[in-house]
Amino acid sequence: MDSTKYSLADFYDIEGLDMIERAKHFYEYHQDIHKRHHNQYRRISLSGSAPVIKVLDPYTEIEREMIYMASNDYLNLTRHPRIIEAGRQALEKYGAGAGSVPLLGGTLDIHVQLEKRVAAFKGCESAIIYTNGFGSNCGSIAALLRENDVAILDLLVHASIIDGCRGTHVEYFRHNNMNSLEKTLQKCKDKYRTKLVIVDGVYSMDGDISKLDEIVNIAHSYGAYVMVDEAHATGVIGKNGRGTPEHFNIEGKVDIVAGTFSKALGVVGGFVAAKKEIIEYLHYYSRSYMFSTAQTPQTAASLIEAMNVIEDEPILREKLWDNIYYFKKNLIDLGFNIGNSETAIFPVIIGNDVKVREICREMHEAGIYVNPVQYPAVSRKLSRIRMSLMYNHTRQHLDRVLNVLEYLGKKYEIINQSGNEEVEIA
Ligand SMILES: Cc1ncc(COP(=O)(O)O)c(C=O)c1O
Incomplete structure (x- = not known):
């Protein structure tokens, strides 16, 4: 099979083939991708998240160092000594796991402390915690919206939000487009009971920031509520790293603030923060909470400390933003299309899947x-290459990435050809 002629969409369903036959076709496609060194998924890290990581190269099976431009661990809190120590102490005090689901014995005092810490950090009355961000979005939306309700989604919201809407009506508006939002709200006005507009604070594939202040005003004027997923905003935007509502100075005005603990907070888990009545309702109706064992105690303890660190050490965020400004300016000066990126996530838009695969192969060979x-x-x-920055990427790391990108951008005719100098790739 020639994998360059296919995409993942081609194996989603295949007329007349049962699940095993379908999987066999996909397997063939996957093997061809591997043969071409086009498969950059599930590369095995031997060292964990850092600006430079050790990777077991899937093509040579040799251990090598690579500049890591794919982490959501923007503040590198995965490695912060205070956060590691807090987890270690909780592990010793409570043991490795919570032992049960939260409603039936799994709720530890450290979980309640985390709920309170998140609510305070997000400026909301109350909060519920989940074992992952996918489950917090999916499970909370499914509990809040029923058959007679509607979710009004930005076209680029995360998959966990879309999956949460399976039991309700869904309408989409054009990405971050306020006219389109208003038209959609107008259309839904007298048709549904609860109307919930759902957006991401920072978009995970584009790095742009939602116009949350305008969205809240418009939605509320139509009697709709607003939910924001703060996955990539928490710890990155807002004066104190509290996210998009803080960035727009509208804390307390967003009806539901959700997010994950797995990005800038450097651990794992998800949360929803809102009025106490909503949170109490979710304890009893959100299936991904009720029917799933509570978070590990060391996770909860590390997360409390992660929020303390974000407040105590603004220097981490300042350094991240220095890197963001530097990298962005250089990518734009080189002539790359980085869409509307405004945060630590950088798409380099190429618009050709095979070129994306080839450039990623060469970047892999170059140790990036x-x-x-x-x-x-x-x-x-x-179609694009997605990169993300950490506060502790050095100028040398970023310059190396920029040099290789410049060379490949010219080679694959993504940017202007002039002054095409050879860059040492291997
Ligand atoms: C915008 C967004 N929301 C939710 C999630 C899910 O979070 P988690 O990884 O904690 O399940 C992710 C990413 O993984 C994300 O990018």
Whole structure:
């Protein structure tokens, strides 16, 4: 099979083939991708998250160092000594696991402390915690919206939000487009009971910030509520790293603030913060909370400390932003299309899946770990390389990435050809 002629979408369903036959076709496709060194998924890290990581190269099976441009661990809190120590102490005090689901014996005092800490950090009355961000979005939306309700979604919201809407009506508006939002609200006005507008604070594939202040005003004027997923905003934007509502100075005005603990907070888990009545309701109706064992105690303890660190050490965020400004300016000066990126996530839009695969292969060979993002994750004309920054990437790391990108950008005719100098790739 020639994998360059296919995408993941082609194996989603295949007429007349049962699950085993379908999986066999996909397996063939996957093997061909591997043979071409086009498979940059599930590369094995031997060292954990840091600006430079050790990777077991899937093609040579040799251990090597790579500049890691694919982490959501923006503040590198995965490695912060205070956060590690807090987890270690909780592990010793409570043991390795919580022992049960939260409603039936699994709720520890450290979980309640975390709920209170998140609510305070997000400026909300109350909060519920989940074992992952996918489950917090999916499980909370499914509990809040029923058959007679509607979710009004930005076209680029995360998959966990879309999956949470399976039991309700869904309407989409054009990405961050306020006219489109208003038209959609107008259409839904007298048709549904609860209307919930759901957006991401920072978009995970584009790095742009939602116009949350305008969205809240418009939605409320139509009697709709607003939910924001703060996955990539928490710890990164807002004066104190509290996220998009803080960035727009509208804390307390967003009806539901959700997010994950797995990005800038450097651990794992998800949360929803809102009025106490909503949170109490979710304890009893959110299936991904009720029917799933509570978070490990060391996770909860590390997360409390992660929020303390974000407040105590603004220097981490300042350094991250220095890197963001530097990298962004240089990518733009080189002539790359980085869409509307405004945060630590950088798409380099190429618009050709095969070129994306080839460039990612060459970047891998050059010791730079980036992610390909192709159809169907984005439309074909927007296929891209996705990179993200950490506060402790050095100028040398970033310059090396920029040099290699410049060389490849010219080679694959993504940017202007002039002054095409050879860069040492291997
Ligand atoms: C915008 C967004 N929301 C939710 C999630 C899910 O979070 P988690 O990884 O904690 O399940 C992710 C990423 O993984 C994300 O990018």
